[in-house]
Amino acid sequence: DAKTTQPTSMDCAEGRAANLPCNHSTISGNEYVYWYRQIHSQGPQYIIHGLKNNETNEMASLIITEDRKSSTLILPHATLRDTAVYYCIVGKNTGNQFYFGTGTSLTVIP
Amino acid sequence: GAVVSQHPSWVICKSGTSVKIECRSLDFQATTMFWYRQFPKQSLMLMATSNEGSKATYEQGVEKDKFLINHASLTLSTLTVTSAHPEDSSFYICSPTGTFDQPQHFGDGTRLSIL
Numbered sequence: 001d002a003k004t005t006q007p008t009s010m011d012c013a014e015g016r017a018a019n020l021p022c023n024h025s026t027i028s029g030n031e032y033v034y035w036y037r038q039i040h041s042q043g044p045q046y047i048i049h050g051l052k053n054n055e056t057n058e059m060a061s062l063i064i065t066e067d068r069k070s071s072t073l074i075l076p077h078a079t080l081r082d083t084a085v086y087y088c089i090v091g092k093n094t095g096n097q098f099y100f101g102t103g104t105s106l107t108v109i110p
Numbered sequence: 111g112a113v114v115s116q117h118p119s120w121v122i123c124k125s126g127t128s129v130k131i132e133c134r135s136l137d138f139q140a141t142t143m144f145w146y147r148q149f150p151k152q153s154l155m156l157m158a159t160s161n162e163g164s165k166a167t168y169e170q171g172v173e174k175d176k177f178l179i180n181h182a183s184l185t186l187s188t189l190t191v192t193s194a195h196p197e198d199s200s201f202y203i204c205s206p207t208g209t210f211d212q213p214q215h216f217g218d219g220t221r222l223s224i225l
Contacts, residue, residue, distance in 0.1 A: 034213065043116070043203050043216035044154070087153070097144050098205075098214065100154040 003027065004088045009105040012082075018075040020104050022088030025069040031092055033064060035073045037084040038103070044087065047073065078108045113137045116204055116217030124225055125196060131189045131220045133204030139184035140206030144214075145177075148201040160187060184208075194224045 005023045012018040024033060032051050036044040048055055048062045050071075055062045061074040075082055087103040113136040121129055133143065142161050146154040158179055160166035166179040176198075181187040187206065191198050204217040 036216075038154075041201070041219070041221065043114075043218045046213045046215060049213055097156050097159055098154075099156060100146075102153050 003090050003099070004101045006086070006088055006101060006104045008102065009107070011107050011109055012075075012078045014080060014108050014110050015077055018078040018082065018106060018108070020073040020075075020086050020088075020106065021070065022073070023070045024088070024090045027068050027090050031090045033062065033068075033071050034089045034091060034098070035060070035062065036087045036089065037082075038087065039084045047086075078106075080108050080110065082106065083108045114204065114206055114215050114217045116220055118220055119218060120221045120223075122223045122225065123194065126193055127224075129191045129194055129222060131191075131202055131204075131222075133187050133189070133206060133217050135185050135206040135208065138206075138208045138212075140187070140208050141184065142207045143179075143181050143187040144205040144207070145179060145187075145189050146203045146205065146216075148203065148219075154203060191222065194222070196224045198222065199224045 003026050032049050034049040035047040038044045048057055048060050050062045050064050064071045085103040085105050087100050089098045091098055115134040117132045145157045147157055148154045156169050157172045158166045158168045160179045160181040162181050162184050168174045178190040201219050201221050203219040205214050207214050
């Protein structure tokens with residue numbers, strides 16, 4: 001079963017930062033937080049992941065709270081192509097199955 | 111990043127037909143393969159896990175005789191939906207995984223429509 005909860009949907013104005021929250025209060029010490037997104041009729045696309053520290057890459061930033069019970073994915077300048085369902089998943093290193101929650105449907109508005 | 115090729119991307123067939131879906135990892139060796147399915151407006155649901163050369167492990171409620179998984183090599187796994195019926199219409203997605211410390215990647219999915 002999924003170990004994360006996310007808001008069902010969010011809107012964001014084009015060009016503004018999109019902040020997507022995720023709660024994972026039962027995360028274990030050796031579990032990572034992964035973020036994927038799924039654009040309609042495609043497979044999930046990897047965005048970013050982290051264990052304890054905040055992470056940044058060319059796509060997004062990941063902010064993990066000190067107690068690791070929640071995190072926020074930040075898309076710094078949302079574009080229309082960022083409209084997708086965003087999934088927050090907790091899991092161990094590669095080799096373990098992912099259990100997807102319902103995700104957040106992000107709509108970027110012109 | 112890792113390259114995953116899933117084929118076909120879309121298939122329509124008559125009820126009672128068996129359909130084979132292929133998933134290839136093009137630039138890494140996939141010791142484990144995860145198969146998911148996704149019904150409209152729902153999230154991905156894990157169906158089964160297979161390790162190269164071993165029998166697959168199926169999630170509760172997934173019929174192993176209905177969904178045959180073959181993972182005979184480190185670069186290819188197949189999912190066969192046997193005697194497909196309209197209720198098997200769904201979006202099937204593979205996720206091969208190999209070395210640790212690499213985020214998992216997913217195929218682009220196969221949309222299966224059974225008439």
